[in-house]
Each structure stands twice: as C-alpha cells, then as structure tokens.
Amino acid sequence: MTKIKDLKIYKATSKTSRKISDATHDISDISFHILEIVTDKEIRGQGYLLSFHYSPNAIKGALEDLKHFILEREYHIYETVKLKKDYKAETEYFGNPGLQRWALAVLNIAMWDAWGHQLEQPIWKILGGSKIKIPVYGSGGWLSYSEQELLEEVKDYKKRGFKAVKIKVGSENIERDVQRIKKVREAVGRDIKIMIDANQGLEVPEAIKLSKLAAEIGIHWFEEPILHNDFSGYEIIRRKTNIALAMGEREYNCTALKELIRRNAIDLWQPDIIRIGGVEEWKKSASLAILNNIPVLPHYYKDYDVPLLTTISKPYGAESFDWIDQLIDNKMKIEDGYIYPGERNGWGFKFKKEHLEEI
Template identity: 60%
Template sequence: MSNLDIKEFNIYRTVSTITKPIADSTHTISQIAFYVVEIISQGGQKGQGYLLSFHYSPNAIEGALKDLKKFVMERDFKINETIKIRQAWEAESEYFGKPGINANAGAALNVALWDCWAHTLEVPIWQLFGTNYTKIPVYGSGGWISYSEQELLDEVLDYKKRGFTAVKIKVGSGSIENDLHRLKTCRDALGNSVKIMMDANQGMKITEALDLAEKARSIGIQWFEEPVANTEFQSYQLLRNKCGIALAMGEREYDLEALKNLIRLNALDLWQPDLIRLGGVEGWRDSAALADAYGIPVLPHYYKDYDVPLLCTIKHPYGAESFDWIDGIIDNQIKIENGYAYPREGAGWGFYFLDKALTEVK
C-alpha cells in the first residue's frame, strides 16, 4: 500500500455565516450553501474541495457525491491520478450526460485531490504549476437586484472602504430605467476611482441589452457580463460590434465549445471559466490556454480561493471575483489589499474549512 493511496473520502455540507435571500435577473436564492469533499491519503495528508450549491437539488447533489465516493473507494486510485480519475468518472457518468451534477461532484473531488497532492509535496498550488504572478486584481461582486438602494450603496461603499478598486452590479431587473438608476447611484457614490461592471445573468433580450449598453456607456462601465443566453453566440457578436462595452461570459460552460464558437465569431473580450463546471483544475487550465492562444484574458467565475492561485500560473489573468461567503467558515482568509488578492503561502490551496462549520453527509 502506498502513501499516495486514498484512505478516506468524506462528504460535508456547510452554510455561509452571512447567508440571506438574494436575487439576480433569473434566480432567487434562499440559502448560500456548499458541499465539501475531503480526501485523506494513506500518508495522512488532507485535501479539500468545495462546490457552491445554494439551496438547489440537495438530494441530487448528495446522491452524486455518494455515488462518486463509492466509485472511487472501490478502485485503486491514488491522489495524484487526477486525470485518470476524471476520465473514469466521466465514462461512468456518460449515460446521463457529461455536464451537470455528476460533473460538479467530480470537480469537487478533483480540487480536493490537487489539494492533497500539493500538501504531500509541501508546495502551494500556484508554485506547483509555475508562477507568473504573485498578486491578482480582484473585484467586489454582488449588487443583487433584490437589494434596496441603501443595501446596494452599503455594499459598494464597503468594498471601496476595504480597498477594492472595482465592483459588479446586477442588471436585468425588467426595467432599463431602474438598471440605469442603480448604476448611476453607484457611480455617484463611488466616484471615478472605482470601476463598475454590470451582469445580466443571461436575463435580457438582445434588444434590451443593446439599449442598456448604449445608455450606460456614459456611466463608464468596464464590462458587460452575460447580457443574453450563453447559447446566443451571434447575439454576442452583434453586441460586441455595437455596444462599445467589453463582453464577458463563460461561467455556465461545462466544456470549451462556447469559447470556440465565440472565438470563431470574434464575439468575446473576457473568458469566465467556472472551475467546478469545467471539471476541475485541468479543465480550467485547458480553457485558459485556449483563451490565451487567441488573446482573450481570463476572468474566472466565483471561486476566488481557487482562482487566484490558478490565475498566478497563466499568461493573461484579468482578475478574480470576490464574495465573502466562505470567509467566516474557513481557517485562513485570502489576503486582499488595494485592489489585489494574494495567493496563500501554505501548501495546497492554503486553507481548510472549520470543523465546527461542517455537517457530515452519510
């Protein structure tokens, strides 16, 4: 038996300490919850990986994670066999399709395996892949449509007070005038020293997105995220040619097909890979390599505690998205100062979830 063999595979659920109902243009979210996969090697090293679940399909997610645990523990896998495990799980899951819940489960395991392997090697992830940067621009995310005007101002001004130099605001409320009012209110409060981005979460029609982009241009919008559905590639092409604001998308993708289509149409400015939907570290890095080959900077979706170290290893990182959701339930918050996030110095991803915050899934 090798020290690299997998000894334990544990599954936990945890909830953010700052959870409260929020909404964007397409979803109302009642709880900010996560699932954590924990791997312990025969050598005694521990690795963790988590996926954001909100309140959606807990029985389905837990079922997929339990199936994955049984699949892995019945086979002779080692913690460094991340590609082998991914390929085997994809083959096992193919009957129900490679995208979806099974892919999310496999990705959480992949992230945990990389953590465990890097702890075994006693190096941080960002050193394991080769370091290109030691700090990454970061922006404060939120600006939920469900916020009152005061809640919106409180959030963006708090980000500015904490040293953030960019914030993102949700649009797609159903009223262009309301979206513009919220954006202008934030600009007036923040001044010109803080960049403002807007995110429609695919909730707009092409005509609405064009109208908003045209009217918002004078406010100074850095980029427009997911203005329309992620499959409307020609709409992205039209918007990029006409709206005068950089376009960002990618967070809903489980493979590279959308990125290939958008590259072919010259319809994208910023690529937003989601580490978990893309299957884990290898999928994220494959997408970043493709984006880089065509000069498209990488601006990942949500997972800053993983994305910052990974962004440090590529050629053209644009920045990372920051939420505070796990900060109260982990043992080592990422350092953010003057608009930059710094990768942790510890081995692996550099943090673990607090034991007291975890509820085991059996």
C-alpha cells in the same frame, strides 16, 4: 505513493447567508457542499462547490455515487487525469455535463489539495506559478437589495481597498438598472471601475439598449447579458455597442469559447472551475483564451482561481465574495485592489470543523 482511503461529504452555510435575487434566480440560502478525501497516510484534501439551496438530494447523490466509485478502486492522489478519464467513461450513459461533472471537479480539487499537502507546497508553486498579486473586484449588487443596501455594499468595497465592483442588472424596468448604475457611480466616484451582470436575463434588443445607456455612465464590461448559448446574439451586441462582453461561467467545456472566438463576440473569458471540470480543464480553457488574446477572468472561486491565475500570462483578475471567509481557517490577503496567493500548502485553507455538517 499515497492512495485515497476514504471520502467524506459535508455541507456548510455561509455566516452571511440571506435571501438574494438576480435577474433569473431567487436564492434563499448561501450554502456549500464540501468533499474531503482521506489518504492511507492520513493526509487530507478538501474541495467545495457553491450549491445555494438547489437540488440538495441530487448533489448529495452525485457525490455519493462518485465516493462509491472511488472506494471500489485504488487511486493515488496525483492521478487526477486517470481518475477523470475513468469516471467520464463510467458516467457517460447519463451524461458527463451537469452534476456528475461538478462532483468530479470537487474531487479533482480535493486531490490537488491533498497533493499539495503531500509535497508540502502551495498549488501555485507546484504548477509553476509566480508570487504575483492579482487584480480583484468586489461582487454583489443583487437586484433584491434596496438602494441603501446596494450603496452600503459598494462603499464598503471601496473602503476595503477594492478598485472595481460588479452589480446586478436585468430588472423588468431598464430605467431601474440605469438609475442603480448611476447611484453606484455617484457613490464610488470615477476612480472605481463598475461592471454589470444580467445573469442571462435580457433579450438582445434590451441588452443593446442597456449597454448604450450604461456606456454613458462608464461601465468596464457587461457579463452574460443574454442566454449563454445565443452566440449570434453576443455577436450582434458586440457589433452594435462599444461595451466589452464577458461570458463563460455556465460552460462545461470549450465549445462556447471556440464559437464566440470564431464570431469575434467575446472580450473576457470567465471559466467556473467546478462546472468546467477542475484544474486541468480550467487551464485548458485559459490556454485557448490566451492563445486568442482573450483575457481570463474566472467566476466566483477566488481561493482556487488566484493560485491558477498566477500560472498564466497577464492574468486579468479574480472575483471576490466574502461568503466562505468566516467558515475557513485562512482567507486570502486583499489590499489596494489586489489579492495575493498564500504560502500555505495545497489551496491554503481548510473549512473549520465546527461549521461542517456531515451528510
């Protein structure tokens, strides 16, 4: 069988990179780290993580530590579970959550990509998925945008066929958030769903106030209004308002999901495939959510999430940014509010060589 022979680490920056801000972050650079595995049969597989400008040396170090671990041993590209178990034992001393899990997840994704190329099949077929279309929403609406930039973005999403958009909230002045939501509603009309995301930037009383004001305008759901581990806060907000709550992108396991389910404090589960640890962990969390009638709406990585969403019952939707579209050789088809899994092998895309800087 095919064994991993080498790993290459790259960095790439989005062609649309610009300074943006949400309620808790000022982001200066939209960048990615890419891990490429090379097998003894010259089959290649890639995985990437969204790194922005944060901790580049730490990310590089985590990936290099993993590279040394892999190259000192022999792993077949299909041994994703075995490798994950071995590396978790190796990294336990400094903790599995965090960058070490990010690195492992990127490798996991690259192994699945290589396995897809080995089998000459797309991931969704390997995992038993169906060729179905997935609802998709356009994401952005950064707090750093001027009103004109905000409205241009949401109107562009509408023009491109999106039926839902998400914008950032969590300004120092709630009235600014309300006015931005109203302007977006006026710009896109009543046929487009609007969602809001505070990126953990509010306290419970503020979140309740904003929820009630936003509900009058017509908001589909509210993402991360408060700190992700304030479970009692989510319970209070959900009990005191009529707005649906979405959460999950910052979780490294299913602990938060279990607690929110126990408290009846979540409406939508948003696993991040990198943070949660790769394909198997993504599917495990999705199964738990579905078992408890919580729809699955993953965070950010549409090129991985859409193939995986085709494998679960009643997939709720995917999030879309355009950040890697100009860096890859095959972007997904989006039409009339839906995104479609492709027919190419593996995840269905590769980063173009001219955009990769080896590190």
